[in-house]
Amino acid sequence: MINNKCQLKRLVTTPERVAWTVSRKTAESQQSNDLAIGGEERNINRLSLVLAASRVPETLTSWERSWSSADHMGVTVRVRCVASANDVVPHGVDNDILFGLTNAYIAANCPPDNTIQVTAYTLLVYAALPIGGHSYASLKPSLTRLRNSTFTIEDSWYDRSEEAYQSLSTSLIQNWKVIERRKARSTSDDDTVQSDALLQVTLDPDLARSIRLGYIRPVDLNILRNLTQPLTRTLYRKLNDERHPVDRPVQSIFQTALMPWAERLGINGRPDTVRRALNAPHQQLLDQGFLTEVHYLGRGKNQDVQYVFAQDTKTPARPEAVAALTSRKVTQGAALRYATEYGLEAVNAAVKRYDELLAAGYVPKNASGLLVDMLRHPLKYQTIDAEAIRVPKRGSKASKMPALVEAQETTPSLQTANFLLKKVSLPDSVKAEATELYLQGHVTAAELAGLSRDEHANERVYEWRSRAQGKAPSSETV
Numbered sequence: 001m002i003n004n005k006c007q008l009k010r011l012v013t014t015p016e017r018v019a020w021t022v023s024r025k026t027a028e029s030q031q032s033n034d035l036a037i038g039g040e041e042r043n044i045n046r047l048s049l050v051l052a053a054s055r056v057p058e059t060l061t062s063w064e065r066s067w068s069s070a071d072h073m074g075v076t077v078r079v080r081c082v083a084s085a086n087d088v089v090p091h092g093v094d095n096d097i098l099f100g101l102t103n104a105y106i107a108a109n110c111p112p113d114n115t116i117q118v119t120a121y122t123l124l125v126y127a128a129l130p131i132g133g134h135s136y137a138s139l140k141p142s143l144t145r146l147r148n149s150t151f152t153i154e155d156s157w158y159d160r161s162e163e164a165y166q167s168l169s170t171s172l173i174q175n176w177k178v179i180e181r182r183k184a185r186s187t188s189d190d191d192t193v194q195s196d197a198l199l200q201v202t203l204d205p206d207l208a209r210s211i212r213l214g215y216i217r218p219v220d221l222n223i224l225r226n227l228t229q230p231l232t233r234t235l236y237r238k239l240n241d242e243r244h245p246v247d248r249p250v251q252s253i254f255q256t257a258l259m260p261w262a263e264r265l266g267i268n269g270r271p272d273t274v275r276r277a278l279n280a281p282h283q284q285l286l287d288q289g290f291l292t293e294v295h296y297l298g299r300g301k302n303q304d305v306q307y308v309f310a311q312d313t314k315t316p317a318r319p320e321a322v323a324a325l326t327s328r329k330v331t332q333g334a335a336l337r338y339a340t341e342y343g344l345e346a347v348n349a350a351v352k353r354y355d356e357l358l359a360a361g362y363v364p365k366n367a368s369g370l371l372v373d374m375l376r377h378p379l380k381y382q383t384i385d386a387e388a389i390r391v392p393k394r395g396s397k398a399s400k401m402p403a404l405v406e407a408q409e410t411t412p413s414l415q416t417a418n419f420l421l422k423k424v425s426l427p428d429s430v431k432a433e434a435t436e437l438y439l440q441g442h443v444t445a446a447e448l449a450g451l452s453r454d455e456h457a458n459e460r461v462y463e464w465r466s467r468a469q470g471k472a473p474s475s476e477t478v
Contacts, residue, residue, distance in 0.1 A: 035125055036336050038103045038224070039216040039319030041207060043157055045241045047079050049172070050098060051091040051266030052234035060088050067260055069156070075165050077156045084148035090172075091266060092230040093129070097142040098172060099219075099237070100127025101201055105211055107323050114208035117179070121195040128224040128233075137192045143201070147173040157206065160215040174202040214344075217241055218316035223288050232281035235265065236290065243309050255306040258296070271301055278305075316340065321347040328354065329368040342375055350375040357381075357439075362414045364436055373440050380441045381413075414439065420448045426457055434461045442468035 044050070046069075064080040083089045090098075103126035104118045105111075120139055121131065129135045150171055157166045178193065179200045193199070203211075210216075219237060227233045242254040262274040269277075275296065285291045293308035317339035324347055325335035339347055354371045357364075364370040374381045417435040424431065434451065437443040443464050451457045 036221055037317045037319055037322055037339075038099065038126065038128065038219045038221050039106055039211075040099055040219050040237055040241075041102050041211050042215050042217055042241060042246070043210060044098060044102075044172075044207075045217075045237055046158075047077060047151075047153065047156060048238075048264040048266075049079065049081070049090070049151055050095040050234075051089060052095065052231045053266040054092040054230050056088050056091045056266070058088060060091075061085075063089060065263060067264070075156060078154040079156065080152040082150050082152075083145065087145055087148060090142075090145045090149050093135075093138045094142040094145055095230060095234050095237075096127045096129050097123070097139065098146060100124065100129070101173070101203065102211060102216070103127070103319065104201075105203060105208065106216070106319050107326075109323065109327060110208070110212045110320075113202075114174070114205055115200060115202040117198055117200050119195070120193045120197045120199060123199060128221045130225075131195075133192065136195065139193045139199075143173060143176045143199075147171055147176060158210075158215065160210065160213040168206050170204045170206055172204050172207055174204055176201040214318075214320065216319065217244055218318055220316060223290060226288055227281075227284055229281065229284075231265065231267075231277070232284050235278075235281045236285060238265075239285070239290070239307055239309075242307075250312055251309065252311075253306060253308055255297070255304050258303050258305045259301055261305060271303060318344040318347075320344065324348065324351050325371070328371050330371060331368070334368075334372070338372065338375055346375060346378070349378065350381075353378075353381050357414055360414050362435070362439075363432060365433065366436075370436070370440070377441065381439065416445060417448060420445060421451065424451045424457060426451070426461070430458055430461050433465065437461075437464050437468055440468070 051063075062080070062082045066076055066078040069075050069077050081089050100123045101116070104116050104123060105114075107126070108116045108118075118126070120136055123139070124131055124135050148171070150169060152169050154167050155165050157168050158164075159166050177200050178197050217240065219240060224233055224236065227236055239254065243251050245251065258271060258274060262268070262277075267274050267277050282291070282294045286294065289310050291307055292310050293306075295306040295308075297304045297306055317336055321339035321344045322335045325338060328351065330338070342350075350371060354374055357370075414435065417438050421431050421434065426434070434443065434448060438445070438448050447464070451460060454460050
């Protein structure tokens with residue numbers, strides 16, 4: 001397992017003065033560990049488009065295979081891969097880089113042009129790869145193989161919106177380039193991408209569309225970071241996919257024929273060779289607590305491998321829910337907690353109401369706090385019909401005002417607040433604070449309406465703020 005303790009670098013300035021500081025490498029490692037959840041497009045994993053083996057023969061420029069799928073439609077998967085003339089098929093760490101690109105696309109809120117810009121360092125973070133020279137050196141070859149290899153998929157690519165399997169030809173990455181280098185290039189012969197090199201990558205339209213449609217599965221990056229080999233990381237993601245099938249409940253056991261399983265992983269050889277190749281990955285997944293047992297059933301080429309999963313304690317957060325919160329200034333740790341606790345549907349509903357509120361002109365003092373409050377207390381922010389907040393006609397009876405206040409008591413809205421404060425003589429900043437207190441449920445509509453008759457309205461808002469601070473959630477939750 002990776003040791004996450006801070007490694008300190010000793011800086012000696014004089015014999016009398018000794019300072020300790022966290023090394024830059026450790027700071028980067030700590031930053032990378034902040035990201036706890038990722039997402040993987042399910043077709044990529046299910047179709048085994050990238051071989052799991054760390055190395056492949058130089059002659060492996062194409063492959064073709066088919067197998068019966070365990071999906072609810074029971075289709076026969078047929079896939080062919082052809083690499084460019086001067087390269088081999090995608091394999092090993094290419095799977096991790098593709099996984100990182102998926103997370104970068106989600107974090108960018110799935111741009112419709114399918115193009116993202118991401119630094120080399122950030123891409124490695126999204127890929128859950130070690131931050132270091134070896135990983136940086138792998139970026140350009142991996143991106144090149146993914147761009148130059150063509151996958152022909154027959155009736156096996158699942159389209160979530162159509163709920164049907166389709167045929168397509170894809171290169172997964174349409175194009176990529178380094179568009180900026182903030183540091184001087186190395187004078188050495190190798191063209192290793194530096195940490196702050198800015199990459200521009202355009203995903204294949206079918207892959208990007210599938211991600212936008214939400215055909216992704218959450219992945220625990222804390223486990224993934226502790227897996228040292230591409231084969232182990234790929235095996236973990238495949239088993240996680242089998243554990244959480246689309247059409248069935250969470251599985252506690254997965255059993256499959258050994259030799260077809262090995263073929264999907266890109267492992268060749270006799271059954272004993274396959275078992276030796278899987279021995280270390282199995283042990284790592286047992287050590288991480290993802291698996292509790294691994295069994296081989298039967299003999300020779302007819303044997304099965306059976307995986308027993310550790311019990312799930314909670315449903316993992318959806319990465320797009322985490323991205324929706326972090327893109328609106330909720331911290332990564334808090335976003336992960338809320339996405340796990342409330343789920344994607346609740347997050348999307350809160351984000352929709354939040355965006356509508358800002359579009360209406362409301363400027364909250366604590367934007368992330370408002371969004372979190374909307375998520376935790378959705379009934380306080382239900383959208384109400386604008387017709388219910390019409391300004392009364394001139395000459396209408398004053399007795400109608402209490403009815404309006406009462407009607408809106410359980411559904412605070414920006415329109416109501418603006419109406420009630422329209423004739424209140426207060427600085428805009430104080431009005432904004434009163435509005436926010438009202439929207440968060442700390443002030444009633446009747447209290448807000450009473451400011452127009454209050455000779456000490458400014459002090460009253462201050463009292464409300466003090467009152468709310470006694471009820472407000474701890475700042476560590478945001």
